[in-house]
Amino acid sequence: MAVRRIIANLPAADPARTQRFYGEVLGLDVLMDHGWIITYGNATAMQVQLSIASGGGSGTPVPDISMEVDDVDAVLSAMRQAEFEIVYGPADEPWGVRRFYVRDPAGKLVNILQHIK
Secondary structure: OOEEEEEEEEEOOOHHHHHHHHHHHOOOEEEEEOOOEEEEEOOOOOOOEEEEEOOOOOOOOOOOEEEEEOOHHHHHHHHHHOOOOEEEEEEEOOOOEEEEEEEOOOOOEEEEEEEOO
16 A cells, blocks of 8 residues: 555635636646646646645535545555544545545545546
8 A cells, every 4th residue: 555646635616717826827737627626737747736626526525635545445444444534435436536535633634545547
């Protein structure tokens, strides 16, 4: 089990309004745009991404942070074994990820995901 990346998710009522700031001014590429979430980054020069979202998808709230892992079910099992609160999922989402939400010890909502498509 290994963490592949950590993604900051910032809530925004209108994610499209962020394009000028993050895309044009800061020069980040749009890596993904589903309307309710836009992910910015630079796929060739760095592994940093910033997602601006009006929701968490599938009716969930925007998580405080997202972490992509190589085996989401192994992490889920470890979280359950450690008795951390699973808030959502696991779920296979229509945009190609399997994920669950868990609360960290500070109460932050963490989205743990693995790409499945």
